[in-house]
Every structure is written in structure tokens, then in C-alpha cells.
Amino acid sequence: xxxxxxxxxxxxxxxxxxxxxxxxxxxxxxxxxxxxxxxxxxxxxxxxxxxxxxxxxxxxxxxxxxxxxxxxxxxxxxxxxxxxxxxxxxxxxxxxxxxxxxxxxxxxxxxxxxxxxxxxxxxxxxxxxxxxxxxxxxxxxxxxxxxxxxxxxxxxxxxxxxxxxxxxxxxxxxxxxxxxxxxxxxxxxxxxxxxxxxxxxxxxxxxxxxxxxxxxxxxxxxxxxxxxxxxxxxxx
Numbered sequence: 001x002x003x004x005x006x007x008x009x010x011x012x013x014x015x016x017x018x019x020x021x022x023x024x025x026x027x028x029x030x031x032x033x034x035x036x037x038x039x040x041x042x043x044x045x046x047x048x049x050x051x052x053x054x055x056x057x058x059x060x061x062x063x064x065x066x067x068x069x070x071x072x073x074x075x076x077x078x079x080x081x082x083x084x085x086x087x088x089x090x091x092x093x094x095x096x097x098x099x100x101x102x103x104x105x106x107x108x109x110x111x112x113x114x115x116x117x118x119x120x121x122x123x124x125x126x127x128x129x130x131x132x133x134x135x136x137x138x139x140x141x142x143x144x145x146x147x148x149x150x151x152x153x154x155x156x157x158x159x160x161x162x163x164x165x166x167x168x169x170x171x172x173x174x175x176x177x178x179x180x181x182x183x184x185x186x187x188x189x190x191x192x193x194x195x196x197x198x199x200x201x202x203x204x205x206x207x208x209x210x211x212x213x214x215x216x217x218x219x220x221x222x223x224x225x226x227x228x229x230x231x232x233x234x235x236x
Contacts, residue, residue, distance in 0.1 A: 048172065051198070054114070055174035058090060059154050064147045067095050067112045071119055072142065074110075077102060082142045085135065087181030091196070097142075098125055105136050140182040146215075150180045150191060153213045157193035160219065161209060166235060170207035170224055172198065189215040204230060 027035070057063055072082050083100040085107055095112035099122060108122030127135050157175055161167040177194035191213040197206035210232065212221040222236040 048174075048198075051172075051176065052174045054093060055154075055176070058178065059151060059158075061147045061151050063114065064095075064150060066117070067119070068142060068145065068147070070117070071097070071099070071110060071112070074119060074122075076122070079103070083139045084142045084145075084181075085138045085140075087179040087192075088142075088145055089177070089179040091177045091179075099142075100139050107135075137184045138182070144182070144189075145180055146189065149189070149215065149217070150178060152217060153180075153191040153211075154178055154193055156213065156217065156219070157209075157211050160211065160222070161195075164222075164235070167209055167222070167224055170209060170226060171195065172207070191215070204228065208232070 068088075071077070077099060080102040085098045085100060088097045089095065094114055096109065098107045098109050100106070101108050101122075107125035107127065109125050110122050111120045112118070113120075131138075154175060161171045172195060174195070175193050176196045176198075177192070179192045181190060182188075183190050193211050193213075195207070195209040197208065204227075206225075207227050208225040210221070210223045211219060214220055219236060221234070223232040223234050225232045
């Protein structure tokens with residue numbers, strides 16, 4: 001069962017139980033509603049604290065380096081130096097990367113459970129579109145990923161949102177997406193850090209921030225989406 005769904009079901013069950021308990025306590029309708037709303041607020045606060053703690057953990061190189069090293073030790077990938085395609089991504093509380101199947105132009109997608117410290121088995125990636133025949137131009141050694149640069153970009157993201165009044169108003173205190181990867185079009189690495197939808201509200205109800213960096217650490221794009229809107233506004 002999907003973890004997010006399971007979590008929401010548990011929350012829903014707790015709220016239902018709470019309603020049942022307070023219903024027999026002689027509270028007024030207003031008091032019952034106040035207790036329910038406090039429970040919702042406490043639950044949201046706890047979830048936010050967990051999100052902040054995870055972002056703080058990923059603001060250090062150790063979990064990134066550990067995951068990359070464990071991937072290289074996968075038995076099916078040990079016959080040749082590991083190559084990847086696209087971005088090495090942190091999102092939805094896990095790492096994801098497409099790995100080149102040794103000796104082929106095929107890709108296998110792996111996901112890394114940050115809680116368990118374990119990579120999944122590789123799932124075949126269907127390559128479609130006009131770039132299918134030249135997909136190998138996107139391949140690069142996983143060892144060329146610069147974890148320290150990724151960490152520096154997360155720090156710059158935090159510094160920028162805290163110093164920019166327009167961004168600070170939408171900042172929840174943590175990033176929830178970070179990626180690094182090679183861009184064959186300009187033969188350089190690109191980094192991206194985002195504050196995505198918080199997982200407890202839909203996209204419309206969430207404030208989002210997107211920041212892109214080149215490999216020198218220069219910010220090349222900043223955009224922000226305010227709560228109640230669907231469009232991003234370019235800040236830079």
C-alpha cells in the first residue's frame with residue numbers, strides 16, 4: 001500500500017476516533033470542532049518537522065554518497081563502471097536514477113529508500129521520442145556527480161529564499177526536491193532545488209519555489225507559485 005495513502009488513512013482513522021470520543025464527552029459543537037482542528041494542526045506541524053529534519057539530513061553529503069556507493073555495489077552493475085542518464089533525483093522522500101544496463105543502451109530505473117538505506121531492483125525504462133537513437137549521448141559516469149556541489153546548491157537555495165522577501169513569504173522552511181545531472185546540450189552539469197507541494201494539500205493550495213543552478217553555482221532561474229494559483233512567476 002502506498003505510504004502516503006496509508007498515512008492519510010491512519011490520520012483519517014485518528015480523526016474519526018477523536019470525533020467519536022469527543023462526541024460522548026458533553027462538549028459543545030464549538031468545543032468539539034476546536035479539538036478536531038487542533039488535532040489537524042498538531043498533525044500538520046509534526047509532518048512539517050519531519051520534512052525539515054529530512055531536508056537537514058540531505059543538506060550533508062553522507063546520505064548522497066552512501067546511496068551512490070551502494071548502487072555501484074549492485075551485483076548486476078559490477079561488470080563495468082556505472083553510467084547513468086538524466087538526473088540523480090531526491091523527491092518524494094527517496095532517490096531515483098536511471099542507470100545504463102552494462103553493455104547496452106538500455107536504462108534501468110532504481111529508487112533508494114532513505115529510511116531503509118536500500119536500493120530497489122532496476123525497472124526497465126521505455127525510451128521513446130526523437131532522441132531514442134542517440135540516447136547514449138546522455139550517458140555519463142556516476143562518479144562524475146559532484147555531491148559537494150549538490151550540497152552547496154541546497155545551501156544557496158536556503159540562503160536565497162531567506163534573503164528574498166518575495167520568496168521568504170512562500171517558504172515553509174525546507175526543500176523537498178533536489179537533483180543533479182549532466183546536460184549534453186551544453187556539456188555541463190545542472191542542479192535544481194525546489195520546494196514542492198507539501199503532500200498534505202493539493203498543488204493549488206501549496207506554495208512552490210523552483211531554483212536552477214549551473215555547475216559554477218550561479219543561479220540561472222528562480223520561479224515561485226503562490227498559494228491558490230496554478231501559474232509560476234519568474235523572479236529571475
